[in-house]
Amino acid sequence: DGGITQSPKYLFRKEGQNVTLSCEQNLNHDAMYWYRQDPGQGLRLIYYSQIVNDFQKGDIAEGYSVSREKKESFPLTVTSAQKNPTAFYLCASTQDNSNTIYFGEGSWLTVV
Amino acid sequence: KQEVTQIPAALSVPEGENLVLNCSFTDSAIYNLQWFRQDPGKGLTSLLLIQSSQREQTSGRLNASLDKSSGRSTLYIAASQPGDSATYLCAVPAYGGSQGNLIFGKGTKLSVKP
Numbered sequence A: 001d002g003g004i005t006q007s008p009k010y011l012f013r014k015e016g017q018n019v020t021l022s023c024e025q026n027l028n029h030d031a032m033y034w035y036r037q038d039p040g041q042g043l044r045l046i047y048y049s050q051i052v053n054d055f056q057k058g059d060i061a062e063g064y065s066v067s068r069e070k071k072e073s074f075p076l077t078v079t080s081a082q083k084n085p086t087a088f089y090l091c092a093s094t095q096d097n098s099n100t101i102y103f104g105e106g107s108w109l110t111v112v
Numbered sequence B: 001k002q003e004v005t006q007i008p009a010a011l012s013v014p015e016g017e018n019l020v021l022n023c024s025f026t027d028s029a030i031y032n033l034q035w036f037r038q039d040p041g042k043g044l045t046s047l048l049l050i051q052s053s054q055r056e057q058t059s060g061r062l063n064a065s066l067d068k069s070s071g072r073s074t075l076y077i078a079a080s081q082p083g084d085s086a087t088y089l090c091a092v093p094a095y096g097g098s099q100g101n102l103i104f105g106k107g108t109k110l111s112v113k114p
Helices: none
Strands: A004-007 A010-013 A019-025 A031-037 A043-051 A054-057 A064-066 A076-078 A087-094 A101-103 A107-111 B004-007 B010-014 B019-025 B032-038 B044-051 B056-059 B062-067 B072-077 B086-093 B102-104 B108-113
Touching: A004 A087, A010 A019, A019 A031, A019 A087, A019 A107, A043 A064, A043 B102, A101 B044, B004 B086, B010 B019, B019 B032, B019 B086, B019 B108, B032 B062, B032 B072, B044 B056, B044 B062, B044 B072, B072 B086
Parallel strands: A010 A107, B010 B108
Antiparallel strands: A004 A019, A019 A076, A031 A043, A031 A087, A043 A054, A064 A076, A087 A101, A087 A107, B004 B019, B019 B072, B032 B044, B032 B086, B056 B062, B062 B072, B086 B102, B086 B108
16 A cells, blocks of 8 residues: 555654654655654654655754655654754655645654 | 644543544634544644644544634544544644644543543
8 A cells, every 4th residue: 555654653862862863755745754652742844855855844843854755755863962862753745736744654753 | 822722631432432532722813733643652644734824624434624713623523433442642733833833732531431
């Protein structure tokens, strides 16, 4: 089935570590997004990419980095510079000329 | 800057009731508004998308309305069922952003009691 796969579902990070969350889509969508969701809060945009080898910062990009080397993949690295990384991370994608957005199942990141 | 507010934050109703969830936005220059459903610990599923030229959209027991001039949208759920229990979020596009660059409300957590 077509969709978005995020991995791992649960991830624990020690202080000072960088961790990478994986996002893969087989929908052939051009644009991909990373959102962060804190408990009881709405989603906030971290980074997005509309085309391979190009990406733009969202509202809360500090402490995060991304790459878009392949159309189907958009990994998110949470760096040690992100002081409060514990959250639920959601990856999404859209196709050009369509308002429909598809989300992955999310990844929980906890700092230990 | 666009802000999206959802009221109430939580709602508990008995099965079978009709209910209304509210969403308001500060900047009426939107070209659409979407309603999503989120089950605990899961991703979001798009329920309804209303274009700015439309007044409402319907899907099964769900009906969403949009009043751009007043900056409001409502999601009406008819004959609620326990399976409707979830968090419902509304979102509008960020000005000048791409299609998936959305500004979300904090959601309304709905609990439907059998």
